[in-house]
Amino acid sequence: MTSTLSVRALEAGELRAAHTLFAAAIHRGPADDAAWARSAQLYGPGRTFGVHSGGALVGTVASFPSELTVPGGAVLPMAAVTRVGVRADHTRRGLLTAMMRTQLEDAAARGEPVATLRASEARIYGRFGYGIATRARNLRVRADPALLRDDAPRGGTVRLLAREEIIPVLRGVHARIAHRRPGGISRTDGWWSATIGRRVDVDREHVIAAVHTGPDGDDGFAIAFLEGSSDFTERGLEVSDLHAADVGATAALWRFLMGIDLVRHVSGELRPLDEPLELLLADPRACAVTGHADETWLRLVDLPAALAARTFGPAEPVLIAVHDGFLAANTGVYRIADGHAERVGAIDGPVRPELECTAAGLAMAYLGDRRPSELVATGWWSAPEPAAVPRADAAFATAEVPWCGTYF
Template identity: 60%
Template sequence: MITVEVLEPDELRAAYDLFAATILFGPATDASWPHAAALYTPGRALGVRDDRDPAQLVATATAFGSRLAVPGGADLPMAAVTRVGVRADRTRRGLLTAMVHHQLRDAAERGEVVAALRASQSRIYGRFGYGVATRGRGVRVRRSGAGWRDCAPRGGDVRMVARADVLDVLPAVHERIALFRPGGMTRPDGWWSTMLAGDVAGAEVLLAAVHTGPDGDDGYAVATLADPREDFERRPLAVSDLHAADVQATAALWRFLLDVDLTGAVEAHLRPLDEPLELMLTDRRDCMVTSAGDETWLRILDVPAALAALPCAGEPVRLAVHDGLFPANSGVYVLGDGPARRVDAAPELACDVAALAMAYLGDTAPSALAAAGWWRVHDADALARADRLLGGDVLPWCGTYF
């Protein structure tokens, strides 16, 4: 029998080192551990012990509380799942399944409507009801190109932030704009201590800048040198964090980054799929798409609450949802014509909870999911209605790694 335990505070460093080893990283140092420890929430770090040596942990996971922006302007309480790992000699024995099920039930009991994570391996989490809900692309924009189109947005003022002030200034800007876009999430103080403090303390070069629009600070960017060993005038800047409230702020921050001397290009990972960089450049080939991939993996824990949070204004659709872990979520729901509600009627469309997550934020249309076999169709006329109900004006995007 596999026993999942809530870890004590004095076990957290061992749990972190176990997680780091599962992704082939080294253990925390005395200098880095205080930053890494900040992301642990009391009572949410889980562990499984070695059945032959109970003093040793062989699996671990944790989560912290956040809020997720959904289409229509609402936001929902979310469990941000992170630091999940099983020791290499104990994999494929059910430890991960036991731990994930425990964690999801705990999050549901806490009133969190959804859970989300970043998946190191894409084949793992679908079986637990997670689905890809946001995606991003990597870009590399060369500085030696044709530059900006004359009519491209310019934005407002951009000011640099001193290294010593980064952790005082940027969290407030992010908090203000984090939920402007579906898929966005809030960041607790521990996120900043863990994810950005290392760059602030250790990066040889750190550029941070804030954009100010008509209503105040509404965007920022953080960048470091991607490879300081490259030729002096061709070194790329690597953007580690860039959030902006609108296209004006986005354009101004990219203009700032591309105007930094003695660099050859600006690189960024998992940017929004609809960020209009190419459209703002004189030669769109100056912006090269270097990668594309999944970003947020979403698990809906409370289907009635999640569906009720959507605007769903339009001609209604009856959707059957199946959830093997939380049977109370299973049923037929009417979307449209008011808040979503459960009904006793035959469905027009059907999906499992993972496939619902893929459409929930507006990333993938129900018709596309049906064409690929993710959704089942009982009435073909319902697909166009479902597309209108679950579509959005912008593609969802998060922009926060955890």
Template identity: 45%
Template sequence: MVEQGGDRVGSARVEVPVAVVTEPELVREAYTVFKRAMAGLEFGPFDPVEVTEPGRFLAAYDGARIVGSANSFATHLTVPGGARLPHAAVSQVGVLPTHRRRGVVTALMRKQLTDAAAAGEPVATLRASEGGIYGRFGYGIASHVRSARIDRRKVRFAAPGAPGGSVRLADTDGVAVLAPIAARAAQNGAVSRADVWWRKWELRSAEHTGPSYLAVHSTEGVDDGYVTYRPLDTAGWFTSENKTIEVTELVALNPAAHQGLWRHLLELDLVDTVSIGTLALDDPLPLLFTDERAVTLGPVRDESWLRLTDVPAALGARTYGEAAPVHLAVHDALLPQNDGVYRIGADGAVRAAAGTPAQVTVSVSDLAATYLGGTRWWRLVAAGRVQAAEPDAVARLDRLFAVDREPYAGVFF
């Protein structure tokens, strides 16, 4: 069994050494371990040293050999109420297949999360390659997304005309135009992008050999949205009966930009279908059209897995709705300093006095799932994942944690 950063093998506990790697050759070795662990994923030819923030890449060792890796980037997460919290964007977690089930990931997670809390990063998120791994380390699914396909032949816009603003082609402008727009994205669940993220974007864009396009929306001379897209199956483009363009990213800071960019995409010549892989659950896209069946929505899937590394700081940073206060007991097996009872009310959240009885008890992973408002408390109770001494307290928690918009990050790292 995994315990305290190691496995119990019989009665002997095996420790897993973990250290920050900064030397270029060690960063490359750790990144190679990650690539080997991912098996089927393709990676660009770039040097990982060039797209890694110094002091954040962790390596787990078996003797002198690196057998596990975990990286992160210093960014910000927007939480309900608009506060932008310092945030660890976790990536490149992997263990060699020869060293699975030896406590390697536990050791890496404990070190990474402890370091994040000590650095003043009360939240961390990741994108999980498998769904059954990260819950035991205190992560919960905080946001969901879905794909969409639009049949251009069925498209009739419900509004008579564009709401204002203009769209320009900016195929060669790249990061200089994109980064300032993305930096202003402030929806609930938004994640800012580190400089090394943009550097990786540039390297991957340079690697892509087919056509790709960028369009930017502006309102009164101020850029407020962009879309990047590319055609699929260009070899058979002129003979295809379903010419498709794929949206690789769409960022819209307001409704005018959202409508203007979709109009641009759906008014392109020689296009039958427009697809997008990641869309917020409450994105108004289908409502743009008189026939909502022009949009085929894909299955819901998880997006942001959230971890609260500093529960008091994270709970105190977001805002809450109107309801009588609830005393919430939180249990965190990996970071026990987060254990305790918290008073959560419309006026904020604070740690309650010692001995205060709890009305609801929750694990830190299920608390993370509710934190951005993407999971309702009553659903966790119905699933048997939350214990409530007072049923009315659950209804109050749902009012306290309610949000106007579904959480959505819209970025992969």
């Protein structure tokens, strides 16, 4: 049946229908006019694809342009993949595979060597070459600023923003600090409008937006909303967004949030694995980790370009064969040496690899989230030459844990 169906870029007049289809796929109703006006800003020209059957739209996938920070500090053009949905009566017919292939080919044609997404289900995207490249944790801490150690960093000053200041100010702060570590991405105006703007301006939720100012100016911010409760003294504060340039700014923002009156606890989702909140507390048990989650799913679209863009640690040369059954042009043997990577041959050519992996397996190591030795031990990679594994660990090592902190 899939041979009779074709994927094509949707026209502007078809985008609201695509959004409605996506909403139904995640069990939500259609957007009203105000919500659609916000959501429409994330649909870029020519970046939404669909499949029709019997004159009706039955599948869709979209992306918007962004940028991804990779180890070494380079910032790569990126396709931020989102709003993927297939109508319930057309699933498991190859529609998603066809749309994914078209979308990745489009990203390559646009000069975007990487794509990322946030997965609603963890078993879907690996077959398209996506791998988990950053992870995060959820936590909950008692709301008491006295819990922070007396000798913990205090940072600079924290100020609250008026509602009309929130997006203009935070957009500027995020742009200055987002690319400080691998995994960080840029945010478009459409992202701000469709996510934060919707809650602040359309839904008119009570919002706490705070900015930290250090010696060099604004260098951190937090956005928090109240959790639902009828008891004023038992309310929780949900931190939906917190970015800080250093530990001092991080400590000051958490101290501020934990000191807000009539709040029993403060929770945060998808926080960095290395955020040192427990180390800032006199009682580290006051901070409970409530869960861990995958964050960035990364697809290396143009593998030679992506590998050439990041830097690698000092290590003796290592040869890695990468198998990509979805984008065959990426398949080949790559040599990492002297802090750089290059393609040196075809699979089954004269250059014999020491390690082998799939595109998804390589994506898991690319930003530094997983060590090659972990991936070899768990079967994601194979090691025809086991002596190459420590060299690969040294090459892929990064100074910081990768993290994005932007949900889309």
